[in-house]
């Protein structure tokens with residue numbers, strides 16, 4: 140057995156996603172492990188104890204397996220008009236401001252867009268379908284309730300959030316100084332690591348209703364991945 144060439148030796152192949160690692164295996168006595176085929180499948184990890192199986196699991200096949208992953212994208216868009224007030228709530232963070240946002244709930248336009256993106260990825264309509272504005276129990280509601288519901292639906296269907304990207308569109312207030320706090324807040328609410336959450340802002344170059352300072356618009360994209 141010890142004289143067998145490397146080419147004849149059984150191999151251990153570890154497959155992590157589309158990464159293939161092959162090593163020769165030696166028994167505790169310094170000989171070669173027999174060529175009996177034994178395969179262990181542990182979700183993302185596959186261990187193959189045979190040359191033929193190791194050869195069959197090529198990077199191309201691994202890529203094909205990856206393509207079969209269940210990925211869903213959703214987008215969300217929301218607008219709220221300004222009204223008299225002294226603060227706005229954006230992505231769960233309260234910002235002192237010379238106006239407030241009008242709305243049935245707390246008018247968190249960023250969180251509404253993100254919530255709608257999750258519903259969209261699930262083909263589950265929008266916030267209005269699950270929390271009708273006509274229902275008085277949602278008056279002044281904390282928008283975290285809406286996002287938690289959408290995430291709960293995703294989890295029930297075995298989806299995890301891969302990333303969140305939210306864009307707030309307004310001339311004022313300035314979003315940049317608060318963007319990190321918003322990311323942290325969204326991370327705490329969703330359980331998604333901060334590095335996978337983007338909050339950014341832009342103006343509309345003083346054009347349109349956001350340019351005239353009449354309100355704030357928000358766009359969001361959310362990717363869901365089957366667990």
Ligand SMILES: [Zn+2]
Nearest residue numbers: 217218248251
């Ligand atoms: Zn809204």
